[in-house]
Amino acid sequence: MSSKPFSVLITGTSRGLGLEMVKQFAETQRPLSMLFACCLDPANSEELQALSKKHPDIIKVLRMDVADPDSIKQAAAQVGSLLGQSGLNLIINNAAIAVYSPFLKSSVEDMLNCYKTNTVGPMCIMQEFLPHLQAAAKHSGMPGMSCHKAAVVNISTIISSNENVNFLYDNLPMVPYRASKAALNMITSCASLELQKEEILCSLLHPGWVRTDMGGSDGDIGIQESVQGMLQVINSMTDKHHGALVDYKGQSIPW
């Protein structure tokens, strides 16, 4: 792994896994040049603001509504004005919403909301921020693919997997959410083919079933354990992870 400073952008950092990722990146993943912590409402994200005050040299809090393409464009321009020639090394598309309805109760509105936030949002982010990733890939001088060079890690879920469709279906039918994450998997897979020659790594990561607002209090693991595992996996990612879905322990998930 490179010891050169690298830059990271994370979406959905007001709470849950996104907030903990900002904390652990700032505290354990040095040298970092910039950590862009994106959220819907910076003024009301107190814990995130407190973290950025603790690490003012690296954490930059930005507003980004991932369901709004104009907001994504504005954030990409802001990030561009703050980045040097070395570009942006890593994007983690973490922001998402969950809708818990089963198939027979899933509405058009539920489906569209989930797709807007969980699928179209990450797609637009990958497209808008591509010049910053390309700059990082060119500037790095490292062979092969890695998250310290140029990468997008999209946070998906084991329940997006067709092969695992029975998994927790009775407790977690979540049809709009499952479908939007399955579509995110396909978008990531297609992007991995188009971005292969530029050596921009595109990968998918399942955080485990985690006790957050989304995961609920019955989850298998806590936020700290999930993020520690995900950061370890992110640091170990190579060409082998391009287009693949793995969990926070590094185990591959068929989808």
Ligand SMILES: NC(=O)c1ccc[n+]([C@@H]2O[C@H](COP(=O)([O-])OP(=O)(O)OC[C@H]3O[C@@H](n4cnc5c(N)ncnc54)[C@H](OP(=O)(O)O)[C@@H]3O)[C@@H](O)[C@H]2O)c1
């Ligand atoms: N927890 C689990 O067990 C589990 C399992 C598998 C996968 N995941 C995935 O892990 C990721 C994080 O989940 P979590 O458990 O931390 O969820 P969470 O506690 O519900 O937090 C979701 C985050 O996404 C943000 N967000 C939602 N819509 C947004 C938008 N339009 N623009 C910007 N930010 C938005 C929320 O911001 P606000 O605070 O402003 O609402 C919040 O910061 C998600 O991708 C989720 O699908 C979680």
